Amino acid sequence: MACQNCGASDTIKAHLIPEAFVMEVKVERGEQLLIVHEGQARPKVSNTGNYDPSLLCAACDGILGRWEGYAYTLFKRLRGVRAELGSFAAMGHVDGDQILRFAAGIAWKFTATQKHFGKIDIGPYSSLLKEVAFENAPIPSSVDVAVVRLVELDGDVYYYREPVPARHGGINSVRFSVGSFVIYLKTDKRPNDRTMPPECWLKGRSEGKFLIAPAEYFTEGKLHRELAMKDPVRRFFGDMRTRKQTRTQNK
Structure with a gap:
């Protein structure tokens, strides 16, 4: 297959979500990931x-x-x-356009990938x-990006969510999460959603803000909790804990 950007014939195993973010989900070495897609009967076990x-x-x-x-x-x-929680925290110095190009690249990969990898359609x-x-x-006015940090009781989240088309404040967007952050990539000619202050939208900014919010109020947190209570996800976590105990006992 040819590269879907430049047409070169030699493609590589390109991670859809950057491997560095995926590895952050793991608490320790030896753990595996469970990748769950909506409507897919059997989740996929993965290392990376x-x-x-x-692609x-x-x-x-x-x-x-x-x-990335x-x-x-x-x-x-x-x-x-x-x-x-619920406050808008200052980012300090930030290159807002680099964050936007990061989000654009992740979203594009999921428009160009195969259906069984979670392909999305954003026209x-x-x-x-x-x-x-x-x-x-140049970044058009129809595209912008904002980020929200999700916080669990212990301060971190142990999951990520692949991009999905979404609406935020009535505005079309692509939404995904990595590294405890939900990223909203606006894809709409209408003005930015006013749910968040203007300085949370990062295009063209060298300083910005992000919202700190409880994970349980967001779809990402709700999905994680719901899935964690059901088989086969619950069984997978149980097996992982058993393997961890075995490794500890054998040290």
Whole structure:
């Protein structure tokens, strides 16, 4: 298969969600991931998350890797920011456009991947996001990005959510979560949703804010709790705990 960006014939195993974010879900080495797709009867057990071997060549994957590396470092720093739940915390210095290009690249991969990997349809915005992510194209007013940090009782979340088309405050968007953060990528010609202050929308900003919110109030947190209570997810977590106890006893 040819690279779906440049057409090169030599594609690689390109991770859909960057492997660095996937590995953050693990508490310790030796754990595995359970990937659950809506409507899929059997979840997939994985060590590093989903990858598509027919999506990108190494060079094009590297272009997205630049934005992904910036987002990973930024989110790691922002998890150290202390603020009250429900408040808007200052990011300090931030390159808002790099965060937007990161989000555009993740969303585009899921428009270009295969159906069994969670392919989404966002119409003409797929090609627009491709230009923004790969070609460093000017960012139109119809695209912007905002982030929300989800907090569990112990401060972190142990899951991620792949991109899905969504509506936020009546505005079309692509929504996904990594590293304890929910990312809203606006894909709509209408003005930005006013649910969050203007400084939470990061396009063109060198400073910004993000909302700190309880995970249980968000779809991501609710889905995680619901799935964790049902088989086969509950059984998977039980088996994982048993393996952990065995490893501890054998040390």
